[in-house]
Amino acid sequence: xxxxxxxxxxxxxxxxxxxxxxxxxxxxxxxxxxxxxxxxxxxxxxxxxxxxxxxxxxxxxxxxxxxxxxxxxxxxxxxxxxxxxxxxxxxxxxxxxxxxxxxxxxxxxxxxxxxxxxxxxxxxxxxxxxxxxxxxxxxxxxxxxxxxxxxxxxxxxxxxxxxxxxxxxxxxxxxxxxxxxxxxxxxxxxxxxxxxxxxxxxxxxxxxxxxxxxxxxxxxxxxxxxxxxxxxxxxxxxxxxxxxxxxxxxxxxxxxxxxxxxxxxxxxxxxxxxxxxxxxxxxxxxxxxxxxxxxxxxxxxxxxxxxxxxxxxxxxxxxxxxxxxxxxxxxxxxxxxxxxxxxxxxxxxxxxxxxxxxxxxxxxxxxxxxxxxxxxxxxxxxxxxxxxxxxxxxxxxxxxxxxxxxxxxxxxxxxxxxxxxxxxxxxxxxxxxxxxxxxxxxxxxxxxxxxxxxxxxxxxxxxxxxxxxxxxxxxxxxxxxxxxxxxxxxxxxxxxxxxxxxxxxxxxxxxxxxxxxxxxxxxxxxxxxxxxxxxxxxxxxxxxxxxxxxxxxxxxxxxxxxxxxxxxxxxxxxxxxxxxxxxxxxxxxxxxxxxxxxxxxxxx
Amino acid sequence: xxxxxxxxxxxxxxxxxxxxxxxxxxxxxxxxxxxxxxxxxxxxxxxxxxxxxxxxxxxxxxxxxxxxxxxxxxxxxxxxxxxxxxxxxxxxxxxxxxxxxxxxxxxxxxxxxxxxxxxxxxxxxxxxxxxxxxxxxxxxxxxxx
Numbered sequence: 001x002x003x004x005x006x007x008x009x010x011x012x013x014x015x016x017x018x019x020x021x022x023x024x025x026x027x028x029x030x031x032x033x034x035x036x037x038x039x040x041x042x043x044x045x046x047x048x049x050x051x052x053x054x055x056x057x058x059x060x061x062x063x064x065x066x067x068x069x070x071x072x073x074x075x076x077x078x079x080x081x082x083x084x085x086x087x088x089x090x091x092x093x094x095x096x097x098x099x100x101x102x103x104x105x106x107x108x109x110x111x112x113x114x115x116x117x118x119x120x121x122x123x124x125x126x127x128x129x130x131x132x133x134x135x136x137x138x139x140x141x142x143x144x145x146x147x148x149x150x151x152x153x154x155x156x157x158x159x160x161x162x163x164x165x166x167x168x169x170x171x172x173x174x175x176x177x178x179x180x181x182x183x184x185x186x187x188x189x190x191x192x193x194x195x196x197x198x199x200x201x202x203x204x205x206x207x208x209x210x211x212x213x214x215x216x217x218x219x220x221x222x223x224x225x226x227x228x229x230x231x232x233x234x235x236x237x238x239x240x241x242x243x244x245x246x247x248x249x250x251x252x253x254x255x256x257x258x259x260x261x262x263x264x265x266x267x268x269x270x271x272x273x274x275x276x277x278x279x280x281x282x283x284x285x286x287x288x289x290x291x292x293x294x295x296x297x298x299x300x301x302x303x304x305x306x307x308x309x310x311x312x313x314x315x316x317x318x319x320x321x322x323x324x325x326x327x328x329x330x331x332x333x334x335x336x337x338x339x340x341x342x343x344x345x346x347x348x349x350x351x352x353x354x355x356x357x358x359x360x361x362x363x364x365x366x367x368x369x370x371x372x373x374x375x376x377x378x379x380x381x382x383x384x385x386x387x388x389x390x391x392x393x394x395x396x397x398x399x400x401x402x403x404x405x406x407x408x409x410x411x412x413x414x415x416x417x418x419x420x421x422x423x424x425x426x427x428x429x430x431x432x433x434x435x436x437x438x439x440x441x442x443x444x445x446x447x448x449x450x451x452x453x454x455x456x457x458x459x460x461x462x463x464x465x466x467x468x469x470x471x472x473x474x475x476x477x478x479x480x481x482x483x484x485x486x487x488x489x490x491x492x493x494x495x496x497x498x499x500x501x502x503x504x505x506x507x508x509x510x511x512x513x514x515x516x517x518x519x520x521x522x523x524x525x526x527x528x529x530x531x532x533x534x535x536x537x538x539x540x541x542x543x544x545x546x547x548x549x550x551x552x553x554x555x556x557x558x559x560x561x562x563x564x565x566x567x568x569x570x571x572x573x574x575x576x577x578x579x580x581x582x583x584x585x586x587x588x589x590x591x592x593x594x595x596x597x598x599x600x601x602x603x604x
Numbered sequence: 605x606x607x608x609x610x611x612x613x614x615x616x617x618x619x620x621x622x623x624x625x626x627x628x629x630x631x632x633x634x635x636x637x638x639x640x641x642x643x644x645x646x647x648x649x650x651x652x653x654x655x656x657x658x659x660x661x662x663x664x665x666x667x668x669x670x671x672x673x674x675x676x677x678x679x680x681x682x683x684x685x686x687x688x689x690x691x692x693x694x695x696x697x698x699x700x701x702x703x704x705x706x707x708x709x710x711x712x713x714x715x716x717x718x719x720x721x722x723x724x725x726x727x728x729x730x731x732x733x734x735x736x737x738x739x740x741x742x743x744x745x746x747x748x749x
Contacts, residue, residue: 045652059618062671073674076618113620118667126660130671138664139671388619503671504619 007032011543012551015176022182026518029540033517034124035132035532042070043129049075049086049094058083058106062130065089066328066498069529071129074502078103085500097334097499100390102342105358109389114368115508116142116386120191123519131506134526134533135519136190142386144195144520145510147187147223149180151205151214153538156561157231159267160600165203167556169535171542175516177213184221186518192381195512197225199254206234206241207559215248227287229254231268232275233561242275242282250284252316257288260307260581262592264297266599270568270592273577276314285316287489293323294339301344302351303581308488309399310580317489320344324495324528334499341393341494352405356397356490360407362414363389364493369422376428377437388505394491400455408487411454412464413447420444445469457486496524516541562602565592605688607642607695607716607724610650610661614668615678622676623704626666630686633694633745642686650681665712665729666701692718694727696742711738715745 007029014021035041044065049072051057056078063074063085074087076099083100100106124135133139152174155165166172175183188194198218205211205228218226228245232255235242245253257272259265265272279286290297290304301320308318322339329337345358364387371384396408408414424437449464458464496505501524509522515537526533545556566589568574575584596603612626630642650658655670658681663669673679688695695716702709711732716724732738 043652045655059677060674062674110618113618115620115667118664120664122664126656126663129655129659130669139659139669141667390619504675507669507671508619 007540009540011541012547014179015551017176017178019178019182019185022179022516023186023518026182026186026516030123030135030515030517030519031125031127033519033537033540034127034135037128037132040069040532041132042068044070044072044090047088047090048073049088051075051077055079055084061085062503063087063501064131064498064529065092066095066501067092069498069532071132076502085502095499098338098340099500099502100342101340102346102358105342105345106390109363109393112363112366113389114365114372114384114386116384116510117192117381119143121189123186130503131522131525131529132532134506134521135515136512136522139507140522141508142510143193143383144187144190144512145383145385145387146197146199146512147184147195147520148199148201148511148513148523148526149183149218150202150513150538151175151180151200151211152203152208153542154207154556154559155202155204156207156233156559157204157267158560158600164534166545169539169542171539171544172548172556173516173538173542174208174548175541177210177217179516180214181217181221183514183516183518184218184223187512187514187520188222190520193383194222196223196383197227198223199227199229201229204231204234206230212244212248215245215250219249225251227252227254229289231256231271232286233268233271235278236268236271236274239278239281242278242284246282246284253279253284253286254289254319255286256291257304257307257318258290259297259300260303260578261300262582262587262595264300266595266601270563270565270574270596273573274568274571276311276577277573280314284314286314287317287319288315289319289321291321291323292339292344293337294343295336298339298344298347299351301348305348305352305356305397305405305488305490307577307581308490309397309405311577312399312488315488317491319489319491319493322492322494324497325499326497326527329499341390341492344492345393355405356395356407360395360409361393361492362395362418364392364394365389366414366418369418369425372425373421373428376425377434385510386508387510388502388508390494390502391505391509392491392493394489396487396489398455398458398487401457404455406453406455411450411458413450417448420448442469455486496528498528501528560602562604563596565589565596565603605690605692605718607686607688607697608657609684609686609697609699610654610658611682611684612662612668613678613680614672614676616672616676618675621705622668622672624666624668625702625704626662627700627702628684629698629700630684631696631698631742631745632688632692633696634689635691635693639696639742639745640689642688644687646685648683648685650683654683665699665714665731688718694718694745695724696745698738698742709733711735713738713741715741 058076061074063072070089072087074085076085081103083103083106085099086096088094119136119140122136122138124137126138130139153166262269288308308315345361349357364385368384371382375382398406446465451459506522506524511523512520513526515521521533593603609628614624616622631639633639659669697714699712713730715727717727
């Protein structure tokens with residue numbers, strides 16, 4: 001931590017600074033902020049972790065000690081049909097953790113790994129080993145698919161498990177609009193593929209009075225997709241804000257949604273119905289984001305999907321996030337709470353009675369052939385999702401006219417189609433005539449679609465074949481928008497923690513944070529090693545709470561949200577959204593209040 | 605003064621299938637304009653103390669790094685240490701890269717300037733697909749002084 005202590009910034013003096021001032025400052029401090037050997041971390045690469053009787057080695061990798069952040073060698077191995085990671089710190093001993101809950105699925109997913117082309121212009125030189133050199137460094141294999149911008153660390157909630165928000169951090173981190181413009185410009189310099197998708201996150205970004213201006217700046221700086229990550233609480237009360245967000249160019253919201261009952265979703269259960277209605281009025285779509293914790297809300301996975309399907313007029317997707325266990329967590333506690341991607345997929349299969357099976361899912365990089373094909377056809381670099389295969393999974397489901405849910409894999413041979421695209425991309429790269437390739441594509445396209453199993457709405461006029469033709473032959477993506485409105489995207493992203501940390505995953509990460517000094521930092525470095533990245537840089541660019549309150553003339557404590565449960569529960573939107581899932585009249589107001597208070601949100 | 609490079613054979617199956625052989629060829633451009641191929645070197649086994657040097661050499665040009673070595677199912681890495689003549693001005697390091705999965709061959713040419721304090725500063729990196737093009741780049745070094 002010594003390196004960070006040597007630098008200090010008086011952010012109060014920068015409140016009216018121009019973009020150039022932030023650029024100059026960023027260049028000055030970013031190298032000094034990089035973690036330093038012997039000051040911030042040590043290496044312990046001599047120890048090769050053992051594989052024991054009854055275990056089968058899969059691959060070796062690098063990882064960190066959860067206690068001292070030493071770089072260690074680790075082994076990923078199979079035992080009892082599950083995948084585990086083991087490492088040994090010379091000081092803190094052996095650490096073993098579940099890595100993936102299903103060996104067979106791991107082996108199936110690994111076949112879909114595609115790596116990126118790397119990044120051509122990095123913000124930091126190579127000075128040390130991965131993951132202490134993030135910025136991005138020349139080792140990084142993926143360009144940015146989604147850029148995260150922390151707009152503020154203020155939050156109107158104080159969830160018991162969160163250590164990030166201002167009141168607990170002891171400072172307010174809230175970059176000015178000029179500062180944000182600098183950060184976005186720095187991020188957009190990335191070559192060969194500048195990021196086009198931005199997530200504005202927090203804290204609670206909607207607490208910023210200038211959030212609309214911020215969205216407009218993002219659009220001006222070239223981000224064609226802007227999403228805002230929110231609890232939705234402000235939107236439950238402020239329909240105008242939803243409209244203004246949409247008008248400013250917000251494409252979609254990422255909204256926390258941990259379950260369909262007050263017990264599983266004490267964060268925003270009561271506000272969600274009102275927020276959804278306001279988003280309907282604003283025509284602003286939303287992706288529901290459930291954090292999944294074993295023994296807490298893992299019994300509601302199918303209900304969460306059903307909730308999404310029932311509100312498909314406004315819900316564009318459900319993006320599950322198996323919990324990342326941050327901070328010190330005992331082995332027993334980890335076993336109780338830990339859930340991995342395959343565990344989640346198996347539970348969805350079980351809870352849906354096989355409507356969505358684990359084989360309907362594909363790893364994130366499986367779609368890389370689509371980008372490769374278009375890139376080979378057009379000669380232009382394309383955004384390509386090349387994360388590690390173990391990081392995420394996705395599928396699409398269609399809602400048929402009779403309400404039946406049908407995964408896309410039941411009527412499109414996704415596997416064969418993607419393999420075919422990769423093959424054609426390779427042919428084009430080898431110089432084959434593109435008109436001959438396209439002719440072959442046009443002839444074979446129908447082969448991948450099984451119309452008799454398709455949802456009725458798509459059977460009409462072979463709509464799905466037409467859509468694929470529009471996208472791949474005519475490069476007309478408007479049909480893709482139509483596709484989205486008939487489908488629900490279901491995704492899954494398991495962010496790492498210090499227990500299951502794998503450097504091979506970090507190097508392939510394509511969700512990056514733009515740091516206030518202009519660096520781009522992979523999600524699982526920014527949040528998994530906050531002491532070296534997130535907290536270090538945000539504290540440096542932060543303002544002490546007292547000073548911030550003096551400048552703004554408001555009290556941070558007074559911004560805390562207090563919910564009026566009685567009014568929320570009695571409203572028609574609450575009943576309409578939840579009647580399929582809970583007996584609304586069977587939970588007393590006192591019980592509702594108790595649940596909210598237990599979570600840390602005052603209620604009456 | 606010493607110039608360090610690596611001869612590499614690596615096969616990785618997870619997370620990504622990689623099978624690559626990297627063979628370096630090192631030329632020195634002398635102050636009198638002469639270009640000589642360096643043939644004598646000390647060969648040593650690789651260990652993790654050279655991880656950063658390995659990454660500096662290959663991470664951006666070949667897209668492999670030390671973590672790939674750790675994950676490899678097979679790897680053979682040798683450190684090659686070339687003694688440089690006193691009147692050396694620049695170094696041209698040609699990396700011949702065989703991708704045994706795509707059955708393709710390409711070259712990376714790294715040009716280093718030798719600084720007075722016995723440091724090497726990479727001036728440029730060029731990727732080529734043919735040996736002729738690669739030799740041209742090395743020959744053009746003469747014209748650049």
